[in-house]
Amino acid sequence: MSIGISEEHTELAASLRSWAGALDGPGLARAAEGDESAGFADAWKALVEMGVPAIAVAEEHGGGGGGPLDVAVALEACAHELVPGPLLGPVVAAHLAPGQTAGDGVDGVVSLVLDDLAWDAPSADRLLVADGAGLLLVEGSAVATEPLTGLDLSRRFGRVTAVDRSAGVRVEGAGAADLRRAAVTYAAAEAAGLARWCLATAVSYAGVREQFGRPIGSFQAVKHLCAEMLESAEAVTAAAWDVASAAADGDREQWDFAADVAAVTCFDGAVDVAKSCIQVLGGIGFTFEHDAHLYLRRALALRGLLGRRDEAAERLVTATVSGRRRRVRLDLQGRDDAVRPAVRDDVAAVAALPVEQRRDALVRAGLLTPHWPAPYGRGAGAVEQVVIDEELAAAGVERPDIVIAGWALPTIVQHGSDEQRERFVLPSLRGEIVWCQLFSEPGAGSDLASLRTRAVRVEGGWRLSGQKVWTSLADRADWAICLARTDPDVPQHRGITYFLVDMRASEGIDVRPLREITGEALFNEVFLDDVFVPDDCVVAEPGDGWRLARTTLANERVAMAGSRLATSTERAIELAAAGGLETGERAAVGRTVALSTVCMLLGVRSTLRSLAGQGPGPESSVAKLLGVRNRQDAAELVVDLQHAAVAAYRPDASREQLAEDVREMLNTRCLSIAGGTTQVLRNVAGERILGLPR
Incomplete structure (x- = not known):
């Protein structure tokens, strides 16, 4: 998914990608190779005629009257097609000095100076320059530069050797920090566009390039690599969307926070996706004639210009220690007034x-x-x-938390009998019935369809025999949802039936606790020995079990994301607040803050899609994969930050928190296994979201 979610933004992005593709940005970049004075004047003229640089310029000055998110959508689309020349610099300048740069989208190029580099040096008529007092808008002739071709063949820069500030015009209310924040905001949108192109290019190639008589996208290694690219691209997109949204909200502290999350996430993410694209392409991706290296070059240049990941991570630690979190406001546009x-x-x-x-x-x-x-x-x-x-x-x-009832009750509500709904649903919601799930087996975990627990027809019901494993709450549950094979002579998915099993009154059930790596016994093995289940505890019809196990209610749950970060991330912030961490350790805490925030943003974007009446996007699948990584890495970080203390401690009152930290770290190892392993989920993402062959 691109940055834009609304129908208007989706249409704008599609229109601009189609238009920008006709410019042949990669071809223009190659044609200008070695020409340090190349300003890409034709590309700039086309951008001006299309109105792209003036999207956020006030309508009374001839602009589009849009906001930062409109600009971000446009920048993403143009970066997707690698439109060369000035665009990013003028957009940043227009944001910081809207009144003073109005009209320059037609009359000239207004760019900026950052870290002694003049952006768009050959073609910039005026430049924003930071000094101790703020920002100055100076004529291009007042800035002496040494022209550079640089790594990014689609842009030109100049090394600043002198600046004549005497004739500069002061930009009110803005300084060096504002210049960098605005540059990160809009460069993040470009990073999203680069990542999107690289992902699409790799997936397209993997679907048609054959080796050993099969498309390479059917190989699990390639499928996983593409799925990991999807994870990174979605993270980049979410952070880029959020920082543009924060820029529009007018809350400076929230914009600072979102910009630092983007700085930690977007530029490394775009580089990683670009490198993986070349890996999927193989030898053709390493040639100069393929466009992939041009995207890698721009991604690397953006990271060099604006990355500074550790500095941004350090600021995130300072902000979160002071109590700040990213709080995204959902604009319901008055649709909430009636309810x-x-x-x-x-x-x-x-x-x-x-x-x-x-x-x-x-x-x-x-x-x-x-x-x-x-x-x-x-x-x-x-x-x-x-x-x-x-x-x-x-x-x-x-x-x-209704726990396993959250899986059991939707099936009963949608497919159960009136008697089953009356008997189970409201009592379970009130907490009067505790459920467990008898699905997984020693030989049927992620491959659930291969389960071997059998159910044999008898008078008045069925007799179930088999072994289930990894069953939480089995030792306390009143009832269980259970899948068993009722017809061994049909394809695996069709011979399964969905049963409700009385865990209290049924004879033949043996629950054996399984001690896990934490030392606790939260899971159980459950042995079913000729357990009788009456016909009125079969949900729907025999053979419907696989379909029922995948049930979700038609009106899907839409959740409003909170501002609290993952539990271990919040714990890491506590340790940072206590002091004593080294610089690298604080940066690590800042990185987990950024990833935890991105996971929250994926949920917000999924909610916004629902509010817009759209179907599910890739966010939920990616949120699961990134969320697992965040929780595991953050829990491990919390333990690492306590150094040698974790090697020898007693879980007594004096070390109770450390014991809990260690338990959480060990316990989170199950997250990449439970509910479908990370590897299986990446297969699913590769096939169902990216369309790669099986």
């Missing part, structure tokens, strides 16, 4: 009750699972779900 008063009244009634009475009240009001149909929820659409989340958060009311 918010009633929701607020319902939430207030729940909040007025003692804590122990709130769960029942949430269930009665349909607030616990609002996306489910009445009487279990409110049949709430995306807008109402977001409003409910906002009002519950404002009132300080937390929903209880």
Whole structure:
């Protein structure tokens, strides 16, 4: 997905990519190779005629009257087609000095000086220059430069040797930090465009290039590499979208935070995707004639100009230690007006009750699972779900976790009998019934369709025999959802039936705790020995089990992302606040803050897609993969930050927190296994999202 989510932005991006492709940016870059004075005048003229540099210029000055997010969408599209010459510099200048640069999109190029490099030096008529007092707008002739071709063949820079500031015009309310922040904001959008092209190019090639008689995209190694590119590209896109959104909101502290997340995420991410693109392309990607190296060159140049990842990470640590977090505001555009008063009244009634009475009240009001149909929820659409989340958060009311019931009940609601719904759904929501899930087996984990637990027809029901494993809550559950094979003579997926098993009253169930690497026993093995399950505990029809196991309610859950970061990330921030960390350690904490924030942003973007009435995007799959990495890496970082103390400690009162940190680090190792291994999920992402062959 590109930066833009709305229909307007999607159309703008598609239109500009189509238009920019006709410019043949890579061809122009090659033609100008070795010409240090190349200003790419024809490309700039075409950009001006298309109105791209003036998208954010006020309408009274002949511009489009757009905002930073409109500009970001355009920059992403132009970078996707590698449009050469000045564009990024003039856009940054227009943002910082809108009144003083108005009209220059037609009359000339206004660019900038950063770290003694003049951007667009051969063609810039005026330049923004930082000094101790702020920013000056000076004539290009007042800046002496040594022309450079540099790494990026699609741009030109000049090494500044002298600046005559005497005739410069002061830019009010802006300084060097503002210049860098604005440059990061818009360069992040370019990084997203570069990453998108590299991902699309690699996937397209992997789908048609054959080796050993098969498309290389069918090889798991290539599929995983492309899926990892997708993860990086989505992270870059989310961070680029967010920093442009923050620039438009007017909250300087939030924009600072978003810019530092982008600086940590976007430029390294674009470089990584560009390198992986060349790897997938193989020998052809290493040739000068292929465009891939031009994208790598621009990505590397952007990172060199604006990356400074460790500095940005350090600022993120300082910000988070002081209590700052990224708080994204969702603009519901008045669509919440019709539902918010009633929701607020319902939430207030729940909040007025003692804590122990709130769960029942949430269930009665349909607030616990609002996306489910009445009487279990409110049949709430995306807008109402977001409003409910906002009002519950404002009132300080937390929903209880329904755990495995979250998998069991949707199937019963959608496919169960009236008697099953009456018997199980509301009592489970109230916490009166605890569920476990008897799906995984020793030989059927990620490959669940190969399960061997069998169910044999008997009078009045079925007899189940087999072994299940990795079953959490089995030692405490009242009921279980269980998949068993009822027909061994049909294809694997068709011979499975979905059962509800009474874990308390059924004879023949043996639950054996499994001690995990944490030393605890949260999982269990469950042995089923001729366990009787009556017909009224079969959900839907025999043979429907595989279809039912994949059930989601038609009205999908839409969640409003909070500002709290992953648990271990917050713990790492606590350790940073306590002091004593070295510079490299603080930078590591800042990087986990950035990744945790990106994971939150993926959720926000998924919510916005739902609010726009769009189908699911890749964010949810990528969020799972990146979220696992974030939680595992952050938990390991927390332990690493405590050095030798982790080698010998006692989990007594004096070391209780360290013991919990170690337990969390060990426990998170299961995250890349549970619910489908990371490797299997990358296969799924490669095939279902990227369209790679099986």
